[in-house]
Amino acid sequence: MSEIQNQVRAFIEDNFILGAKGTPFGPADSFLDLHLIDSTGFLELITYLEETFGIVVKDEEMLPENLDSLQAIEAYLARKRAA
Amino acid sequence: MVGEVRFGPDVLALDAEAEATRIADWMVQAVGQGLRKRGVIIAMSGGVDSSVCAALAVRAFGPKKVYGLLLPERDSSGSSASQGRLVAEQLGVVHELFDIAPALQGLGCYAQRDAAIRSVFPEYGDDWKCKITIAGGAQGGINFFRLVVQSPSGEQRDARLPVKEYLQIVAATNHKQRIRKTVEYYHADRLNYAVIGTPNRLEYDQGFFVKNGDGAADIKPIAHLYKTQVYALARHLGLPDVVCNALPTTDTYSLAQGQDEFYFTLPYAKMDLALWAHGHAVPAAELAAVIGISEDQARFIYADIEAKRRTTHYLHARPMLVEPVLADD
Numbered sequence: 001m002s003e004i005q006n007q008v009r010a011f012i013e014d015n016f017i018l019g020a021k022g023t024p025f026g027p028a029d030s031f032l033d034l035h036l037i038d039s040t041g042f043l044e045l046i047t048y049l050e051e052t053f054g055i056v057v058k059d060e061e062m063l064p065e066n067l068d069s070l071q072a073i074e075a076y077l078a079r080k081r082a083a
Numbered sequence: 084m085v086g087e088v089r090f091g092p093d094v095l096a097l098d099a100e101a102e103a104t105r106i107a108d109w110m111v112q113a114v115g116q117g118l119r120k121r122g123v124i125i126a127m128s129g130g131v132d133s134s135v136c137a138a139l140a141v142r143a144f145g146p147k148k149v150y151g152l153l154l155p156e157r158d159s160s161g162s163s164a165s166q167g168r169l170v171a172e173q174l175g176v177v178h179e180l181f182d183i184a185p186a187l188q189g190l191g192c193y194a195q196r197d198a199a200i201r202s203v204f205p206e207y208g209d210d211w212k213c214k215i216t217i218a219g220g221a222q223g224g225i226n227f228f229r230l231v232v233q234s235p236s237g238e239q240r241d242a243r244l245p246v247k248e249y250l251q252i253v254a255a256t257n258h259k260q261r262i263r264k265t266v267e268y269y270h271a272d273r274l275n276y277a278v279i280g281t282p283n284r285l286e287y288d289q290g291f292f293v294k295n296g297d298g299a300a301d302i303k304p305i306a307h308l309y310k311t312q313v314y315a316l317a318r319h320l321g322l323p324d325v326v327c328n329a330l331p332t333t334d335t336y337s338l339a340q341g342q343d344e345f346y347f348t349l350p351y352a353k354m355d356l357a358l359w360a361h362g363h364a365v366p367a368a369e370l371a372a373v374i375g376i377s378e379d380q381a382r383f384i385y386a387d388i389e390a391k392r393r394t395t396h397y398l399h400a401r402p403m404l405v406e407p408v409l410a411d412d
Contacts (some may be wrong), residue, residue, distance in 0.1 A: 038394045062219055
């Protein structure tokens, strides 16, 4: 798993999963399908991405295909940095 | 087709007289036999839900056993108290007006809300107005919120709300529903009355209420009715035209704010049909054709209905216990 995915995973585990065992999730697993992150949680995740990776998430980019898994987030960040 | 019923606006048709009688009979049983109370408290916002509940209560108990409360605050629309009073007078119920703004000010409701707004719009002044609007979900995106402010000269500005500020604004404004409920229970305790909660089915199902605020009540007589059906009852019960024709608002923010701007993804008439369709396994394509949206949008609406149920599940939940203590735990 890449460094970016590890960073985001740590953020999610620290902030959204209460309890030592938590819910295991893989790089391609949907946060929505696993009920890992609710609507407010996604807003927190977006703030985290903006502050940590120095990007601005535009309204029209707030889509599951950009933000709903570790792999999706990594690919989205790569596209933002390349732009 | 859904069983013998073809999906369309007619699925929400109801026999208003039979339904009003059924609810009134149930209220007598629930309040008198179930709760052993002597009457009911109803906070009257002038909106269609509380007005219908008040009229049903009068049908059930007679006007002398219904105590109406008009509970405006600084951001209530001017028509809220006047419409509430109009309904109370038409129904002949005892009522009183109690301004909750001083209590809210004492709690810091306005100051905490305005501090969060000023971190987005530093120029926001005491004489400005504001509201929050929802976006994203109806287009298949992630729901997010925009803050709209308006200067005294009428100029509007809007910006996406960061999550911290969004939560602080909502938490601060939730004081309004909770203080209203505190006042309602003061009178309930004083009179040995039960408190009526006024959610309709959309609000109850989708969790559009404040826990221990407007969600708190002893009976909820219209929680099974779609908003469309509540309007039908309002007309049948002869409530004033301003109530029967009013669009649903939150009456919580100083700028006029429709419920569909803040919470629901469609206007109520379409949202009613979407919720009915979702509950009766109507294919998204069929919903789309009936309410005039795309099939993709219909799928997004279904997903949003399920997401809101998940997110607001805890609002309905009783406090959790390690093990049952009483017989009905």
